[in-house]
Amino acid sequence: MSPLNVGIVGTGIFAKDMHLPCYQAYPDRFRVAAANNRTKSKAENFAKLAGIPENKVYDTVDEVFQDKDIDFVDAMLPVQYNLDIVKKAIAAKKPILLEKPIAANLKQARELVHVAESSDVPVGIAENWLYLEVLEEAHKHIGKIGPILAFTHNSTGPFVSSNKYLATTWRQNPEHIGGFLSDGGVHQMGLAASLVGEFETVSALTRQVREQSGTDDIVFSTVSIKNSDVIGTFTYGSAFGATDKSVYLKIYGRNGSLLVDLSDKAHPVVKVRVGGTQETAGSEEVYPVKTDGTAGVKAEFLNFHETVSKKDKHLFKGSPRVTFHHLAVIAAFLDSSAKKGSPVKVEEP
Ligand SMILES: NC(=O)c1ccc[n+]([C@@H]2O[C@H](COP(=O)([O-])OP(=O)(O)OC[C@H]3O[C@@H](n4cnc5c(N)ncnc54)[C@H](OP(=O)(O)O)[C@@H]3O)[C@@H](O)[C@H]2O)c1
Incomplete structure (x- = not known):
């Protein structure tokens, strides 16, 4: 099976220090294939480290979702943006893994749970613990x-x-x-x-x-x-x-x-x-x-790989409902x- 192509949104500290090396540890399962960041120069630097071609460093989040080659998006943004990006993922029918906590407050978290549960698109909250x-x-x-x-x-x-x-x-x-x-x-x-x-x-x-x-x-x-x-x-x-x-x-x-x-x-x-x-x-x-x-990130990625490959959102442990409770x-x-x-x-x- 060919690796899943990952589109990274938010190329900050955790993207560079943890997510990228963990994806690179499984070249048969993942290929970090596109990136977007508010400050584009940081996405370009990240792309060099990840081996992402220049034409896959996108100016907008929407372009990552529109890219037909991308199998799922991995978003590592300040958490107040989690709800908006999940809505984009559901609209684009693209699976998404999001960094924790699920949202910035319970109102957003509740809406995120309901939006995610209204669709079959896998939405995973990356609570690696x-x-x-x-x-x-x-x-x-x-x-x-x-x-x-x-x-x-x-x-x-x-x-x-x-x-x-x-x-x-x-x-x-x-x-x-x-x-x-x-x-x-x-x-x-x-x-x-x-x-x-x-x-x-x-x-x-x-x-x-x-x-x-x-x-x-x-x-x-x-x-x-x-x-x-x-x-x-x-x-x-x-x-x-x-x-x-x-x-x-x-x-x-x-x-x-x-x-x-x-x-x-x-x-x-x-x-x-x-x-x-x-x-x-x-x-x-x-x-x-x-x-x-x-701290569990590699195992979490393997779980998300299985979830996306089998198109079964219920396989992922860090569901919106489970992680809502923690917040x-x-x-x-x-x-x-x-x-x-x-x-x-x-x-x-
Ligand atoms: N699971 C864990 O153990 C763990 C550990 C650390 C972090 N995290 C999570 O990872 C995520 C990122 O954290 P981080 O520590 O890597 O922080 P960070 O270095 O500040 O990265 C955040 C990224 O989001 C971008 N961003 C900031 N404000 C934005 C906005 N208004 N619109 C769009 N993009 C914006 C930043 O772009 P600029 O370059 O323009 O600032 C930056 O690249 C958070 O959700 C955090 O909770 C999880």
């Missing part, structure tokens, strides 16, 4: 700990002033709700919800610690899980002073506990303890996880915090 190798490992063992009772999700770290993403103007003046809370928080939600289920209600307090974040950048919350008695805490923020990077999900069951620890992202690990009481506890099982260093939880955190931590129900699409 849904494909983390450590998640797959955790799924193998989660059954051992019996019914889940509670969990603690924690992703905290020191502020990194040299973070390359901090320098992008659309992040400094965010039009998307929650700024960095939604930017990275939807990844955390993807991981947590995949293992413990979707959140039903949240009671949260958020704060802005760093001026550079543009808006609130830490959240501490307690939550309940849909259709269950499961309760948990969810803490997120990398705006603190010097501290260790601590990224983990600990799940407590009636017959043991499971820890997913991503603090060292090159060496994630799953740890399991089985037993209904301290007296019957077995020794700790430790499962180190090998990663390909792309809806961030929206609920902000809403709850505005109400001084009162419980808020997470909205449905």
Whole structure:
């Protein structure tokens, strides 16, 4: 089978540093074949790296959609443009992969879900954490700990002033709700919800610690899980002073506990303890996880390849409906915090 031709829209940091090398890792499946960017010179530079011919560096997004050789579009724009580009994709009947979060706010996200679900055209939200190798490992063992009772999700770290993403103007003046809370928080939600289920209600307090974040950048919350008695805490923020990077999900069951620890992202690990009481506890099982260093992006691309090749939008894990929930939880955190931590129900699409 010949490779799928990809049209890139938005040739910024993530396009160059992550998407391009991941496509190039599978030359039998993908050919990066066209590009468009607001600042054309950046698209031209990207084209040189990608081996895209000059006549396929387009001035407008519409030209990418009109190009009959392009099998799907990969859009990496500030997220407030996601809804508009999905509408263009559906009108052109061209599959589209979009970078997360699904949209800048819940109104746009809800419309995006409904527009995407009204058509058979595959629309994928690139929440690559849904494909983390450590998640797959955790799924193998989660059954051992019996019914889940509670969990603690924690992703905290020191502020990194040299973070390359901090320098992008659309992040400094965010039009998307929650700024960095939604930017990275939807990844955390993807991981947590995949293992413990979707959140039903949240009671949260958020704060802005760093001026550079543009808006609130830490959240501490307690939550309940849909259709269950499961309760948990969810803490997120990398705006603190010097501290260790601590990224983990600990799940407590009636017959043991499971820890997913991503603090060292090159060496994630799953740890399991089985037993209904301290007296019957077995020794700790430790499962180190090998990663390909792309935080799930390569696996995500293979999933989108299959989705487009088989023309079956249901094959893609990061559907608009699944990823709506992750943004809806961030929206609920902000809403709850505005109400001084009162419980808020997470909205449905
Ligand atoms: N999955 C992940 O882990 C991950 C990591 C990083 C980023 N991302 C996502 O990737 C996307 C891009 O992020 P990035 O970090 O690569 O940012 P970036 O470097 O700022 O790239 C954004 C691109 O969009 C273009 N753009 C900006 N404003 C525009 C406008 N008004 N109209 C049309 N194009 C516009 C920019 O063009 P100019 O050259 O003209 O500025 C730039 O090339 C975002 O959706 C982000 O959430 C995901």
